[in-house]
Structures are given as structure tokens and as C-alpha cells.
Amino acid sequence: MSFAVGLALAVAAFVVVPFVAHLLRRSRADEREFPPAHLVPVVEPVARQRSRLEDRALFGVRAAMILALAVLGATPLVRCSRLSIARQSGGSVALAIVVDDSLSMRSQTPSGKSRFDLARGGARELLAAAREGDAVAVILAGAPARVALSATTDLGAARRVIAELEVTDRPTDLAAAVQLGRSAVKPLPHVDRKVVLLSDFAGAPVPNGEPAVWAPMAELRNAMDDCAVVSAVSHGRRVSATVACSSAQAARGRSLDLAVSTQAATAPDAGAPLAKTGEVVASAKLDPRAGEQTVSLEPSTLGAGLDAQLSGKDSIAEDDRAPVAPEAQGLGVAVISDVATSSATTGGATVVEQALEALALDVGVKPLPTLPDDAKELERFAALVLDDPGGLAPEARAALGEWLERGGVALGLLGPRAESVQLGTTLEPFVSGALSWGTTKSGGVDPKSIAWLGAPGSSLSSLAPRGRVRLESALAPGATVLARWDDGEPFMVEKRVGRGLTLTVSLPSAPDHSDLALRPGFLALLEHVIEQSERRAGPRRSVAGTPWAFPAGSRVEIDGPRGPLARETASGAETERAFVPSRVGRYRVRVEGTTEQRIVTLDSAEITTAPHEPDQHDERVVTSGVDNQVDASSEVALALLALLALELALRATRRLAPRRKRRRADRPSALAS
Amino acid sequence: MSASAPESRLTLEQTLDWGELAPLRLTARSAADGVYAGGHRSQRRGAGVEFGGHRAYVPGDDLRFIDRHALMRHGRLMVRQFETETDRALRLVVDASASMGFRSAGAPGAKLAYAAVVAAALTRIAISNGDPVALDWIGGDAREPLPALGGREAFERVVAALETVRPGGDLGLDTAAAERAFAGVARHARRGSVVVLLSDLIDLPEHTLDRFAALASLGRTLIAVRVLDPLEASFALEGPVRLYASEGSFRVETDASLVRQGYLARLAAIASEWRQRLAESGGVLIDAVTSEAPVSTVREVVLGARGGQP
Incomplete structure (x- = not known):
């Protein structure tokens, strides 16, 4: 039993024992038969009179005072499940909130919410704890890491940004996100700078640097059982699909199916039999093991209009389906180098x-x-x-x-x-x-x-x-x-x-x-x-989050799984327009009248890299609850003062009113009535 | 066997708590023997030869006996009474309602047991004087009244009835119980009869006193014996108490120390009302507490029946 538990029990005894004594004192008298009971005047027993409103109120006030005193004394020990900003010197804080919006954050937690929902809730709690003068920056850790909101003291803008955040299918880029967060708070005049990382840590280690990263919300880092279709490519009449599983359990008893897509871009070839939308044209069992595995299928129709989908359910439903890309034309890189001089010995x-x-x-x-x-x-x-x-x-x-x-x-x-x-x-x-x-x-x-x-x-x-x-x-x-x-x-x-x-x-x-x-x-x-x-x-197949660049003057229209790709990200150069597809699926790109199809896939590392607890001895990451300590001593002290004033008022009222009542009760006429 | 268990328990609960007052025959004889019970000249006042005094007029009196001289002198209707040689029937009206079954911890017996002892003793005295005895009930287990009978057999019948009665009935609900008993008395009690009411005067229906006082016509002598338990008489309780009535569902929670005087005042007020009203009809009220010896109560009743103040 810890000291805090013992203290809590002692406080409970302080409150409960007087209450029990109070109840015993005001217990009902034993009933007894008395034929002329109707001749007996009714007078409230003294003990019951004393247990009336004034006693009850006083009891409540005094019990509340004891509790307030206990809380005041225990403030250094109090932890709050709500995230809060610890202030080293009580001054303003520069806070970089790094929210991981990568695919792995879609995983469902035991609470029924996704990791991303929990992370966004944590960000809201942090903003709720922010005061005027605090500077807040919002960084997104889905690759490529990006700044959703530069450091600002406008907390309303920060709340709006947090409210608008959406989870994506991007890979995780924790290192770059943390560096962005650090650089966001570095130029600020605040002495107290913090970088909060709301992530499942399913990615690269956090890089060295100041300030240390605070990683609360351990519930984000619980393991998940998930399988995902990383990519599916047609090779002639065969379809080769890559499936990544976080654990053998996630793969057990599941199969990969090829179904006719509802977004089929190309019609099946003339020689192949027609299939209805959604119809499964091929299926294969998954090998129950963790990691990546390649499944080869031979569908009865061409793969261009097919989707590869997993049977069963797992932590992330969104990654159980991926479009089959046409035969891959890998990105070619030409190398012109002198073998004689540029080779190893x-x-x-x-x-x-x-x-x-x-x-x-x-x-x-x-x-x-x-x-x-x-x-x-x-x-x-x-x-x-x-x-x-x-x-x-x-x-x-x-x-x-x-x-x-x-x-x-x-x-x-x-x-x-x-x-x-x-x-x-x-x-x-x-x-x-x-x-x-x-x-x-x-x-x-x-x-x-x-x-x-x-x-x-x-x-x-x-x-x-x-x-x-x-x-x-x-x-x-x-x-x-x-x-x-x-x-x-x-x-x-x-x-x-x-x-x-x-x-x-x-x-x-x-x-x-x-x-x-x-x-x-x-x-x-x-x-x-x-x-x-x-x-x-513009590769025909790219990982979610990879920007697509086009000349600034060109007319570009992109339709994705969720309609037109509205978000247009300005790249570094003025001569380019960059679109960033953040969701897995089939995209139709029209550039200057030419239409092409592109497939966006996910990064298998998002699935196979298990969330992990940061090293407790790693000074770069603070995971303990020290920083979510709530200093409510001033509020509790004010409440205690208010209770004291209320107690004095009640006692003063009691001193006047019951005397009158007792005098009235002592009169014979009162008995006779 | 198991089916009759509740019934047996009910019977036991309703059985009269005799305490130290049983057996009735011996206790009643002892009480009667303690009272002088020699042959008497008739104490009946009414039509006769020898003037026997005045009393207040009550409706139903023979108008021929109104003393007009007293009316003219004092402005009050008075009736002239005469002594006559005749038998004096004893009409016993015993309250056997639930409240009469009460016996506190220190009491020798239930109130009804005490009333039964007094009634039996009075029966013995009356029969030894050659007077017939009748028995009527208020409440109880709805047994039939006993008509006026004389002789040894009558004593046995009255005692048997008193021995087997069980307290019961809620006079608050059965408001006609007292009226039924008094109606029988009014119908069968002859002139000069002595009507003795044995009751705790608690929970009696409204107008019971009026009905009882009305029996004073035809020269009947009314005697009310209020039988109280020592606890009822003294209210020797302390501190917070929660009391419930024997009849009805009335409950009261109070502080006994604070309300004792108020309770006793109310008790005395009831006695005073009965006493005053009976006095107007030539009757008396006798207070009896079950902790007292029944013989003293019997003696007071006999004295009251002879016209003396108890």
C-alpha cells in the first residue's frame, strides 16, 4: 500500500466516522405499544431536532472542509488523467504539439476510439490548459512531416486547426516532425519550451535535441493486430499482392480476395468473362506470420479493375483493401559512371x-x-x-x-x-x-x-x-x-x-x-x-504522402478515392504545383488534357513496425506523468476559504434560530397542541 | 399441521394476558370477600314510598316526579327519588377491545384481566345478594351478551365468559360497538339496575359518553370504571420514544420527558369530562390502575352503587 493510498484511506475515515456517529446518534427510537398513543403530544425528539437542517449543512460543510484540506495537502501527489501543461516558473509556455496522423494511428483502442481520436483529444486538453501568452504550434507527423500551424499565441486558431485534423494513410516521420516542433518553438522568446509528441511511436527513434520530447498517453502505444494490403500489381494474368501483418494472430484464418472494383477504370478484356462489381474472382489464404508476405493470384478477369481485399476484421479496417495497379513500370534511374574509377577495389x-x-x-x-x-x-x-x-x-x-x-x-x-x-x-x-x-x-x-x-x-x-x-x-x-x-x-x-x-x-x-x-x-x-x-x-504507384509536382502553369485535375484532391500544397519553388495524396487508393490525374491513372499505396512499415514504449532511460523522451501534474492549490485554497465563511455563517444562523425554536418547544401550549 | 400454525400463533397473541390475576374464580372470590356484602335494603331510587332525595332531571324521567318546588326555588329541573324494596339487577358492560389487552412490563396483568376480576367479584356480590347479573361486551371476539340471570349457575356462566374472552376489535373502525352494548342495556335493564362500564375509555367512539349517560333514565345507576395500566397512568417513559396505538395504525414519535405533563393533562381531562357528565346523571367514575388490588376497586364500585361517593 502506497503512502498516497494510506493517506486517502485516512481522509476517508475522517469523513466517514463522524458521519456514522451522526447516523447512530439520530437513529430511530424503538417502537413500543401504547394504547393511548393518540393522547401523547407530538414533539420532535431533541436529537432529531439537532440533526435538522443546520446540523446536516454544517456536517456537509465541515466534511467538505476536511476534504479540501486533504486535497490541498496532497496537491503535490495529485495526478490528473487530463493532460495539462506543467509550467516550470509559472510563466508562459511555448508548446509544439506534434500529432501523428499516419496510418497506424487509425488503429482502434480498447476504449472504442482510434489512436488518432485519443491523440486529438489529448491535444484539445493541452489547449484547454493553455493560458493567454502561451504560444502553440501544431506539427503533423505523417510523412512528410509538416507544420499545420506555425507558433502562435492565438489559441482559438490552434483549436480550429486541431478540430480540422484528419488521420491519413501516410507513413510515420517522427524524426522530422520532432525537429520541426523543436525549430518551431526555438525562436520564441519563451523560457519554457516544450515539444509534446502524441504518437504511437511506430516509427524511427526520436532524434537528439532540445527540448526533450514529452510523450504522454501511453494508451496510444498499445500493440495492435492488423493486416494490410500494401500493394497489388498485375503481371500479365497474375496479380501479385503484398500483405503486411503486425502479428501472426492478425493473419490467422484470413484470406486475400480479388474483387471487381467499384471504381474500375478499365474494362475487362474481351477474352475474359465478365464479372459483377464486388464479385470475388480469386482468393488465397494468408500465411499466419508477422511481417510482409507476397500472395500471387490468378483472377478470372484482368487485374486493372480489381481490388485486393482481406477477409475478416482487424484493428484498421481502412487498410484491408487496395486497388490493383497495372503492371509496374519501375522508376528508371540511369547511371553513367566509369567502372574503372568509380568502383570499389x-x-x-x-x-x-x-x-x-x-x-x-x-x-x-x-x-x-x-x-x-x-x-x-x-x-x-x-x-x-x-x-x-x-x-x-x-x-x-x-x-x-x-x-x-x-x-x-x-x-x-x-x-x-x-x-x-x-x-x-x-x-x-x-x-x-x-x-x-x-x-x-x-x-x-x-x-x-x-x-x-x-x-x-x-x-x-x-x-x-x-x-x-x-x-x-x-x-x-x-x-x-x-x-x-x-x-x-x-x-x-x-x-x-x-x-x-x-x-x-x-x-x-x-x-x-x-x-x-x-x-x-x-x-x-x-x-x-x-x-x-x-x-x-509522377510514378504510377507511390506511397501515400508522396507529393506529385506539376508545372505551375499546367492545368491539373486529380480525382481520388474521396473525390477531387482539393488540397493543393505549394512546394518550395514558385514554378511548381504540388499535390499530396494522403489516402490510399486509385487516383485519376488529368494534366493538360492527358489522363493517367495513379495508385497510392501504404508503407508496409506502418503495419509491421510495432508501437513501442520509448526507452525510459532515454533523456530525449519523457513519458512519466510528472508533467501532467495539476497545480490546483490556489483554487483549493480559495474553496477552503469559501467553505470556512459558509461554516461561520451557518453557525451564526444556528445560534439565533434554534433558541427561538427551543423556547417555543418548552412552552406548555406547544405540548398541548 | 403447518397450515394451522399461523392460526395458533394468532390465537396465542390474542389470548388475554392474565398475569398474576388468574385464576379468575379465586381472585374474584378474594376480591368479593374483601367487600362487605350483607343483605341490603334496596338502593333503588325511583317510584316508592320513602323519600330518597333529589337528583338532576335527565330526559326520559317520569315527569310526575319533577319537584316543582325545587324548580321554582332554584330554577333547575330536579327529580324526587324514593327508596323501594326491589331487586337491583347488575348490568356489566366490559370493554374487550384490543387496547384492553395491553399489559406493560411492570403490570400484574392486562387491563381486560383486571376488569374481568372486578366484574367477576361484582357478579359474586350481586348474586350473593340475590340480584341478577347480565354481561354485555364492547369489542372483543364478538361473543354474545349474557342475559340477566341469578343463582350460582349465573356466576359460573359469567366467569366462564370472562375467562374465555379475548381482546380484539378496533373501536375506531367499529364505531357502533359501544352503541350496540348500550342499546341492549337500555332495552333490558329494568328500573333501578346498576350499570357498570369497565373500560379504559381509550379509543371509544365519539358520543360514547352521551350514550352511556343516557342510560341513567329509569333510575339506573351508572358506574364507569376506567381501568388503566400503570404505564398509561404514569407515562413513566424517558427520552425519545416511538409509540403505536393498539387500535388503528396511529404512530407517534416524541420525547417522553418533554410531553409527560401534556399527556397526563389530556388523560385527566378525559376523566374530568366523564366524571362531570356522570355526576349529572347520578353516576360515578372510578379510576383503577391494574397495579392496585382489585378489592379496592370493587369496594369503590359497591359504594358507588349504594349512592356513596367512592
């Missing part, structure tokens, strides 16, 4: 190819010996990596320019060859003008300038370069420096060309020239290139 593919494979993205890497002279040959590629190019011929430059205009993304890793380009060749559109390769004393990239790349970007601060290309003198018009060396020289430059983009790095990938290819930042850099190309190329 053990041989094999070039480091760029190996890095792209290591990313395990759904892209097809294609090494090319030279840059094609015809733009059509580049059409099947969404991205192009040029490693230490020695100059581009005019035909190749023209083909590259045309490809870039249509949305290609090219990465140029410039090296020693940039210094000695052949006659008639240049490195446009990456740079304009002559370049020089020379040794440098710089050790690596300035971490601050490459923070946009995320945590891996800091690894580029130590590259040990044996030389570098000086980009400063050859920057193309309109180019933007994305990262700089620690001596201020440009390390990475970006330039937009039509819908496309060029990225120029002043180091090649070859391990002989630097440690660039050995650093995690290199993978992040390539991932950035793939992401940019996905946004521009």
Missing part, C-alpha cells in the same frame, strides 16, 4: 549503382556507357546520375535539356575530368563556364548548410577530400547553392530546368578522391534525387 558495380540498390527503393537502375543523343532514349528514366563526366556533346546536351524540361532530374557528381573537358563539350546545364579541380584544406561540408538533408547530412562534414571542383566561378544563372564546404565554397548546387532539376555536387563518387560514397549522407543525397524525380515523373 573489390570490383563489381559502381558505387553509385550499389548505393541506389542499397536504398531498396522501387527503382530500376540502368548503367549507361554514355549520355544518349536522343531525348527519347532518356524517356524511360526519371533520374540520371552523371559521375565525373568529362563534358557533354551538343547533341547530348540538347537531349538532356529536352528531358529535363519534361521533368527529369539529373545529378552531376563533378570530378577531375570537369577540368579537362574536350573541345566542343561543356558541362551545361549543370554549370556554365570552365571549372577547375584542385586540392583543398577543407575537411567536409558545413553541417548547418546541409541540415535539410536530415540527420545523415551531418556525416558529410568529414569527407577527407583529396581535391574538389570549384563551382563558385561557374554557377549557372538561376542556380541555388544547397550546401557549402566548411570554407564557404559551394558543395552542392541546384538549378531548375522546366519541370526538371539539375543537382551538381563538387565531388565525384570515386573513393579515391574522397569518402563521399562511404558516408550515410551520400545515400540520403541519392534518396533526395529519387524523391525529386518521383515528384516530377
Whole structure:
């Protein structure tokens, strides 16, 4: 028995014992027979008179006073299930509320509400506890993490934003969301800054930084039993579906069915038998195990108008169905790299190819010996990596320019060859003008300038370069420096060309020239290139939350599972319009009169990554209830004073009224009546 | 067997609590023997030869005996009475309602038992004087009244009836119970009869006193014996009490210490009313408490019947 429980019992005894004594005192007298009872005058027994209103009221007031005293004394021990903002110095607080709106937050909790509903309720409670002067920012942790409300002291606006929040099918991006939250409160003048993370922690660990993240609401982190259809792709007459399950229990006894979609975009082929909407055309049992599993089905009709759906019920009903995408045309990435110089000493593919494979993205890497002279040959590629190019011929430059205009993304890793380009060749559109390769004393990239790349970007601060290309003198018009060396020289430059983009790095990938290819930042850099190309190329299949970019002047209409995709997110560039599909399903995209179908799927990690309790010893996360302490001592003290005043008033009233009553009772006439 | 169990319990509950007053025959004989019961000249006043005094006129009196001299002198209607040699029938009216079955912790017996002892003793005295005795009931277990009979057999019958009576009945509900008893008396009691009412005068219907006082016509002598339990007479209770009446569902919660005087005053007021009213009709009210010896009550009744004040 804890001290608090003992204290509570003692307080209860303080209240209950007098009450029981009071009841005993005013207990009814024994009944007895008395024939002339009607001759006996009625007089209220004294004990009963005393137990009348004034005693009862006094008893109630005094009991309430004892309770108030107990609560006042126990205030440091009181915990409240409502979330509240603990104020270190009693002053205003800068609060970043990070709400996870990813798919895993759709999971139902034992209370009948979804995790997201609970998280939103927690955010409301926090806002209810906020006072005037507190600054609140609202961050959403569904990938990509984004700011729903910049830090503001307008609590009404914060409430409106919280009320409008909706759960999505996005993956979780806790790290970026926490960093956004920290950066949102960092510039504020408040001394007391807090980042509250309302998430199930089904994602990457929380990054280091200040302030520490407060992660209340442990009920969000309960495990779930769920299976989801991650993706379904038709290959000829077969449909291959990927199903992810959080546990073996979730998969037990369930099957994957192929049913004719109600949103079928294409009619079944002439040779296949017709099927009614909703009719199951193929089915297969799931293997009862956790993790991803691929199920292959052969439906009696073509897969383009089919939906893959799971039988049975689980924690998230919304992810039990996914449209079957037409045969995947993976995102192509062309790599032009010299095997002789850009390979590891053990041989094999070039480091760029190996890095792209290591990313395990759904892209097809294609090494090319030279840059094609015809733009059509580049059409099947969404991205192009040029490693230490020695100059581009005019035909190749023209083909590259045309490809870039249509949305290609090219990465140029410039090296020693940039210094000695052949006659008639240049490195446009990456740079304009002559370049020089020379040794440098710089050790690596300035971490601050490459923070946009995320945590891996800091690894580029130590590259040990044996030389570098000086980009400063050859920057193309309109180019933007994305990262700089620690001596201020440009390390990475970006330039937009039509819908496309060029990225120029002043180091090649070859391990002989630097440690660039050995650093995690290199993978992040390539991932950035793939992401940019996905946004521009518009893959036919993408994960929820992946933006789709279109030229600013183009006319774009997108119909999704819930009607037109109304939300239009302005991307960083003024020349682009970005749409972010946040729900899984089939989308119909019309760009300048051309219609295409895109499938948005979910990230299997959302299902297979189990929620976990943050490490209790991790100082980056505070999960204990210390911070939801409620300091109600002033309110309780005021209530106690009010009760004291009421008690005095009652006693004064009692002193006057009962005397009169007793005098009246003592009179013989009162008895005779 | 099991079916008759409730009935048996009911019978036991209704059985008269005799306490120390049983057996009735011995107690009654003892009480009667304590009273001088020699042969008497008739105490009947009414039509006769020897002047026997005046009394107040009551409706029904023979107008021939109104004393006009007294009327002219005092302005009051008075009736002249004469002594005559005749038998004096004893009409006993016993209240056997539920309240008469009450016996407190310190009392020797129930009020009805006490009244039965007094009634039996009076029967013995009357029969030994050659007077017939009749018995009427108020309440009780609805047994038939006994007509006026004389001789040893009459005593046995009266005693047997008194022994077997069980208290019962709610006079608040059966408001005609007293009237039925008094109607029998009025119909059968001859001139000069002595009518003795044995009751606690509690819960009697309204106008009972009027009906009883009306029996004083035809030269009948009225004697009311109010039998009270010691607890009723003294109200020796303390502190908060919750009381319920024997008849009806009346309940009262009170503080006995505070209301004792008020209760006794009300009790005395009832006695005073009866006493005054009976005195106007030449009758008397005798207060009896069951803790007292029955012989003293019997003696007072005999004295009252002879015209002396008890």
C-alpha cells in the first residue's frame, strides 16, 4: 500500500466516522405499544431536532472542509488523467504539439476510439490548459512531416486547426516532425519550451535535441493486430499482392480476395468473362506470420479493375483493401559512371549503382556507357546520375535539356575530368563556364548548410577530400547553392530546368578522391534525387504522402478515392504545383488534357513496425506523468476559504434560530397542541 | 399441521394476558370477600314510598316526579327519588377491545384481566345478594351478551365468559360497538339496575359518553370504571420514544420527558369530562390502575352503587 493510498484511506475515515456517529446518534427510537398513543403530544425528539437542517449543512460543510484540506495537502501527489501543461516558473509556455496522423494511428483502442481520436483529444486538453501568452504550434507527423500551424499565441486558431485534423494513410516521420516542433518553438522568446509528441511511436527513434520530447498517453502505444494490403500489381494474368501483418494472430484464418472494383477504370478484356462489381474472382489464404508476405493470384478477369481485399476484421479496417495497379513500370534511374574509377577495389558495380540498390527503393537502375543523343532514349528514366563526366556533346546536351524540361532530374557528381573537358563539350546545364579541380584544406561540408538533408547530412562534414571542383566561378544563372564546404565554397548546387532539376555536387563518387560514397549522407543525397524525380515523373504507384509536382502553369485535375484532391500544397519553388495524396487508393490525374491513372499505396512499415514504449532511460523522451501534474492549490485554497465563511455563517444562523425554536418547544401550549 | 400454525400463533397473541390475576374464580372470590356484602335494603331510587332525595332531571324521567318546588326555588329541573324494596339487577358492560389487552412490563396483568376480576367479584356480590347479573361486551371476539340471570349457575356462566374472552376489535373502525352494548342495556335493564362500564375509555367512539349517560333514565345507576395500566397512568417513559396505538395504525414519535405533563393533562381531562357528565346523571367514575388490588376497586364500585361517593 502506497503512502498516497494510506493517506486517502485516512481522509476517508475522517469523513466517514463522524458521519456514522451522526447516523447512530439520530437513529430511530424503538417502537413500543401504547394504547393511548393518540393522547401523547407530538414533539420532535431533541436529537432529531439537532440533526435538522443546520446540523446536516454544517456536517456537509465541515466534511467538505476536511476534504479540501486533504486535497490541498496532497496537491503535490495529485495526478490528473487530463493532460495539462506543467509550467516550470509559472510563466508562459511555448508548446509544439506534434500529432501523428499516419496510418497506424487509425488503429482502434480498447476504449472504442482510434489512436488518432485519443491523440486529438489529448491535444484539445493541452489547449484547454493553455493560458493567454502561451504560444502553440501544431506539427503533423505523417510523412512528410509538416507544420499545420506555425507558433502562435492565438489559441482559438490552434483549436480550429486541431478540430480540422484528419488521420491519413501516410507513413510515420517522427524524426522530422520532432525537429520541426523543436525549430518551431526555438525562436520564441519563451523560457519554457516544450515539444509534446502524441504518437504511437511506430516509427524511427526520436532524434537528439532540445527540448526533450514529452510523450504522454501511453494508451496510444498499445500493440495492435492488423493486416494490410500494401500493394497489388498485375503481371500479365497474375496479380501479385503484398500483405503486411503486425502479428501472426492478425493473419490467422484470413484470406486475400480479388474483387471487381467499384471504381474500375478499365474494362475487362474481351477474352475474359465478365464479372459483377464486388464479385470475388480469386482468393488465397494468408500465411499466419508477422511481417510482409507476397500472395500471387490468378483472377478470372484482368487485374486493372480489381481490388485486393482481406477477409475478416482487424484493428484498421481502412487498410484491408487496395486497388490493383497495372503492371509496374519501375522508376528508371540511369547511371553513367566509369567502372574503372568509380568502383570499389573489390570490383563489381559502381558505387553509385550499389548505393541506389542499397536504398531498396522501387527503382530500376540502368548503367549507361554514355549520355544518349536522343531525348527519347532518356524517356524511360526519371533520374540520371552523371559521375565525373568529362563534358557533354551538343547533341547530348540538347537531349538532356529536352528531358529535363519534361521533368527529369539529373545529378552531376563533378570530378577531375570537369577540368579537362574536350573541345566542343561543356558541362551545361549543370554549370556554365570552365571549372577547375584542385586540392583543398577543407575537411567536409558545413553541417548547418546541409541540415535539410536530415540527420545523415551531418556525416558529410568529414569527407577527407583529396581535391574538389570549384563551382563558385561557374554557377549557372538561376542556380541555388544547397550546401557549402566548411570554407564557404559551394558543395552542392541546384538549378531548375522546366519541370526538371539539375543537382551538381563538387565531388565525384570515386573513393579515391574522397569518402563521399562511404558516408550515410551520400545515400540520403541519392534518396533526395529519387524523391525529386518521383515528384516530377509522377510514378504510377507511390506511397501515400508522396507529393506529385506539376508545372505551375499546367492545368491539373486529380480525382481520388474521396473525390477531387482539393488540397493543393505549394512546394518550395514558385514554378511548381504540388499535390499530396494522403489516402490510399486509385487516383485519376488529368494534366493538360492527358489522363493517367495513379495508385497510392501504404508503407508496409506502418503495419509491421510495432508501437513501442520509448526507452525510459532515454533523456530525449519523457513519458512519466510528472508533467501532467495539476497545480490546483490556489483554487483549493480559495474553496477552503469559501467553505470556512459558509461554516461561520451557518453557525451564526444556528445560534439565533434554534433558541427561538427551543423556547417555543418548552412552552406548555406547544405540548398541548 | 403447518397450515394451522399461523392460526395458533394468532390465537396465542390474542389470548388475554392474565398475569398474576388468574385464576379468575379465586381472585374474584378474594376480591368479593374483601367487600362487605350483607343483605341490603334496596338502593333503588325511583317510584316508592320513602323519600330518597333529589337528583338532576335527565330526559326520559317520569315527569310526575319533577319537584316543582325545587324548580321554582332554584330554577333547575330536579327529580324526587324514593327508596323501594326491589331487586337491583347488575348490568356489566366490559370493554374487550384490543387496547384492553395491553399489559406493560411492570403490570400484574392486562387491563381486560383486571376488569374481568372486578366484574367477576361484582357478579359474586350481586348474586350473593340475590340480584341478577347480565354481561354485555364492547369489542372483543364478538361473543354474545349474557342475559340477566341469578343463582350460582349465573356466576359460573359469567366467569366462564370472562375467562374465555379475548381482546380484539378496533373501536375506531367499529364505531357502533359501544352503541350496540348500550342499546341492549337500555332495552333490558329494568328500573333501578346498576350499570357498570369497565373500560379504559381509550379509543371509544365519539358520543360514547352521551350514550352511556343516557342510560341513567329509569333510575339506573351508572358506574364507569376506567381501568388503566400503570404505564398509561404514569407515562413513566424517558427520552425519545416511538409509540403505536393498539387500535388503528396511529404512530407517534416524541420525547417522553418533554410531553409527560401534556399527556397526563389530556388523560385527566378525559376523566374530568366523564366524571362531570356522570355526576349529572347520578353516576360515578372510578379510576383503577391494574397495579392496585382489585378489592379496592370493587369496594369503590359497591359504594358507588349504594349512592356513596367512592
